[in-house]
Amino acid sequence: MKKLLPLTLALALGWTGAAFGQAPGAANGDLVSPGSNSWILHTPDNDGRSTLYLAPSSNGNGAAWDWNRQTQFRNTGNVQFSGKVGIGLDPDYIGTLSLAVEGTIGARGVHVRAFGAAWPDYVFLPTYRLRPLGEVAQFIALNHHLPDVPSAAEVEKNGIDVAAMDAVLLRKIEELTLHMIELQKQNEALQERLRKLEH
Secondary structure (H helix, E strand, O other), rough: OOOOHHHHHHHHHOOOOOOEEEEOOOOOOOOOOOOOOOOOEEOOOOHOOOEEEEEEEOOOOOEOOOOHHHHHOOOOOOEEEEOOEOOOOHHOOOOOEEEEEEEEEEEEOOOOOOOOOOOOOHHHHOOOOOOHHHHHHHHHHHHHHOOOOHHHHHHHHHHOOHHHHHHHHHHHHHHHHHHHHHHHHHHHHHHHHHHHHHO
């Protein structure tokens, strides 16, 4: 099975016109494509040939290899890319993204590590300033969206950060909860006054 993977990749790359062979200076068992746009398929002996490395030439003549741009195919079934990955689009044009998909992604679950996005438990601290509902109403009348929530135009232009947006939405839910608690207190106080007036 370990020999099948290099052979499969060699055949696949050979189909594109790159004939692989042994090259001077290459380790025993390495497959190297000739020409100025040379590539090496490398499975070093010292790791038990558990990983296959695919790397381009760093000097254009196939005598040295740019291991900073390697792709690793591991016998666990895992693949590690050193650069960006684009599915349905050119990875050279995806900006700072590591992975970009032109289309829909399907998954049974998504785990987002929200580094840098403060989770809004601070809303329940005594020092937090809860906007009065009248102030919120004025903001909505002027801007047509909630305070601290991006507008439709901003989302269309920049997209959204899922972790940051979840934190914003939770903050709004927590603020609404605090307003409802306050309204409940006011309602109970009014009911108590009404009972006193009726007696």
